[in-house]
Amino acid sequence: MWQHPFWAKQGFVKNSTLSEYARTFNSVEGNTTFYQVPSREQMTRWMEAVPDGFQFCFKFHQHISHQKLLVDVAAETHDFLQLFAGFKEKLGCLMLQLPAHFGPEHLSRLSAFLQHLPEDFHYGVEVRHPAFFQKGEAEIALNRLLMEQDVNRVIMDTRGLFASEKNSGLIAEVKQKKPRVPVNVIATGNRPVVRFVGHPELAQNQAFLNPWRAKLASWIQEGKQPFMFFHMPDNGLAPWLAQQFFNHWPQAQVKLDLPSLSEQTTLF
Numbered sequence: 175m176w177q178h179p180f181w182a183k184q185g186f187v188k189n190s191t192l193s194e195y196a197r198t199f200n201s202v203e204g205n206t207t208f209y210q211v212p213s214r215e216q217m218t219r220w221m222e223a224v225p226d227g228f229q230f231c232f233k234f235h236q237h238i239s240h241q242k243l244l245v246d247v248a249a250e251t252h253d254f255l256q257l258f259a260g261f262k263e264k265l266g267c268l269m270l271q272l273p274a275h276f277g278p279e280h281l282s283r284l285s286a287f288l289q290h291l292p293e294d295f296h297y298g299v300e301v302r303h304p305a306f307f308q309k310g311e312a313e314i315a316l317n318r319l320l321m322e323q324d325v326n327r328v329i330m331d332t333r334g335l336f337a338s339e340k341n342s343g344l345i346a347e348v349k350q351k352k353p354r355v356p357v358n359v360i361a362t363g364n365r366p367v368v369r370f371v372g373h374p375e376l377a378q379n380q381a382f383l384n385p386w387r388a389k390l391a392s393w394i395q396e397g398k399q400p401f402m403f404f405h406m407p408d409n410g411l412a413p414w415l416a417q418q419f420f421n422h423w424p425q426a427q428v429k430l431d432l433p434s435l436s437e438q439t440t441l442f
Contacts, residue, residue, distance in 0.1 A: 180410030
């Protein structure tokens with residue numbers, strides 16, 4: 175997300191707008207298109223609100239991925255992709271999130287869907303069926319398919335979230351919504367996408383973040399362009415999870431021109 179009321183209260187942003195968000199971060203995971211297809215005019219306003227170099231990673235609408243499970247979606251897909259025509263430079267990756275019941279028996283659908291996508295954009299696929307995480311034939315077939323299409327496998331890391339012993343209120347709600355799947359780290363395309371869901375106590379995330387610093391540095395050295403998105407049970411704290419990650423970035427390996435949150439906004 176790029177808006178949260180807590181951010182303005184803490185002085186991270188002056189007002190909760192996309193342009194303010196883009197002063198610190200250079201990408202955003204656009205869940206909004208999963209739930210509702212915006213107008214072309216709205217898309218244009220979003221693109222104009224961010225500077226050059228900023229990249230959106232929007233999700234395909236759920237009607238394509240969840241309701242129709244990639245069957246007979248040519249018209250919907252065409253109309254959806256038309257929203258982004260002319261905005262290629264500000265699109266990091268278009269992500270297809272598939273439901274947990276989209277299993278190995280549906281791989282032929284995924285193959286056909288990916289083959290008919292235009293080459294104008296980069297794509298990522300997130301799967302949730304258990305068979306795709308067991309390092310067996312199903313996962314091998316999925317990874318091979320994505321590699322052949324140069325499509326990125328979206329990696330979900332919820333270990334921090336489920337390491338929390340709290341199981342009530344907001345945390346229980348988030349645990350119900352987020353998948354508890356193994357973290358199989360693989361780059362099937364040139365733009366790996368990591369969705370990291372943190373432990374509700376910021377300080378407890380260090381052990382889960384350390385391996386990702388090394389992996390992202392390695393991917394960058396290989397010429398890849400990784401995307402790292404930070405979530406918290408209460409996403410009001412997500413910017414400070416990102417700050418925690420980059421405060422310990424291995425600059426000796428890969429130097430980045432990193433923005434930083436002001437000292438006044440530091441919460442840990």
